[in-house]
Amino acid sequence: MTNIRAEEIEIGVDDGHGLAPLTPGKRTPFIQSIGRFIPENEFNKAVAAYLIAELKRCGFKVVETAPGDADHSLASRVKRANDAKVDLFISIHYNALDGKFDGPGKDPEGFSAHIDPSGGQSEVFAKIALKHLAKGTVQKNRGVVKQQLYVTANTKMPAVLFELGFMDNNREALLMIDKSFQQECAQEIAMAVCEFYKVPYITAQKPQTIKPPASLVKLGTAKMLRDVPVYGSAKFGTQTGARLKKGDVRHIYAINRGWYQLFSGEFIPSNYGKNFDFEPIPSKKPEPPKVAPKPAEEKSIGTKDKLRRVIVDGKRIGSFGDEENLERNVLQALKKDFKKIEVEDV
Ligand SMILES: [Zn+2]
Structure with missing residues (x-):
């Protein structure tokens, strides 16, 4: 049969x-x-x-x-x-x-x-x-x-x-x-x-769980210099109809021969003139600055010559003379999206 x-x-x-x-x-x-x-x-x-x-x-x-x-x-x-x-x-x-x-x-x-x-x-x-x-x-x-x-x-x-x-x-x-x-x-x-x-019975598939894109590594940030069309895959002719507006900032997760992948999985092209400025993220996040413990006798508060300045991504957050205050501001900055934190003596 x-x-x-x-x-x-x-x-x-x-x-x-x-x-x-x-x-x-x-x-x-x-x-x-x-x-x-x-x-x-x-x-x-x-x-x-x-x-x-x-x-x-x-x-x-x-x-x-x-x-x-x-x-x-x-x-x-x-x-x-x-x-x-x-x-x-x-x-x-x-x-x-x-x-x-x-x-x-x-x-x-x-x-x-x-x-x-x-x-x-x-x-x-x-x-x-x-x-x-x-x-x-x-x-x-x-x-x-x-x-x-x-x-x-x-x-x-x-x-x-x-x-x-x-x-x-x-x-x-x-x-x-x-x-x-x-x-x-x-x-x-x-x-x-x-x-x-006499045909095989096919069992129902369990619903697939969508994993959070935890494995994605952000490579950098693209800021649109003009309206940029979004592409479904890394080739021309696959426009989705969506456009990023001039000034929009998007994180980029993969770069392949001039195509920059967005978090959504879609792509924007870097060629055909200059569509966006891309700023890469340093390969390693900077270590949170170590605050050197001070000798006890120097713990006098408010001495102007001990002020230290916190700078996050080039932006000054403030200058602090008090260690705890300094630490709190650094930790606060760490919670946010940052590329670089600097602490310098004023
Ligand atoms: Zn009946």
Whole structure:
């Protein structure tokens, strides 16, 4: 048998019913703990959306047979699947028996896979899916149910209608609005689709954490001498549309053949005339000036001949006769962005 690729397979995904109108048989009984009914479609739609994402991630093509919130007729759902000639039809539902909560242990429970009595590939897929569904949240496995249902009888491809729990079971009703349960059902059905077609199931990627650009080393500062266009990469023709204005100052993190990289990762070119003045940062930050301890007898305060001046990047911060005062001002300057700190005797 030749290997099938997921890209060659199209899956019809059907979320049973619609959100409105909220027909009594298609919602939970009133649930005191949350103060509302849960429409069946609220669950069906959520699982279908997760399932579609799962299937697409695995490479399958997907046709939604009942898009949007409105209810679609059974005939239109079947027609969409048949017109698109999908390879497999999956319908998501939640079961109900009598529409009442009868108390713990008294309500029906569990999941089931409903197929046309003719069985065939529908039955093969249904059994694989039940195997996966049984691995998740602990629920009763009600097995394959062969019965005449409109959508499974009239679709021309293998078709399975899943009832993933009971709306009139208090515990399972609350599972309907549990996002992890919804995702789990979708994932288990997607795994079953992959197994059915013998294609690899691709797990969801964990969201990537964006690392702070701590490794970036600032090489210097560029001050724009005129408006300078910003480039997406270090070549002409990649303008982003953004422009730095004359007078803007930007730190530069890499220099490569006339292209200067900004913190954002974008570039400005130094050629084509003079776009900016670049002032490199000295390769090593200056050591904080050591303040030599004074002999005790010289600790007389205010002696004008002991004044020392602090200069940060050429700018005079002040002159101080008192050691503590001097130290405090130097430390303050160190917290800021600086290139050079000098302390000189006045
Ligand atoms: Zn239903």
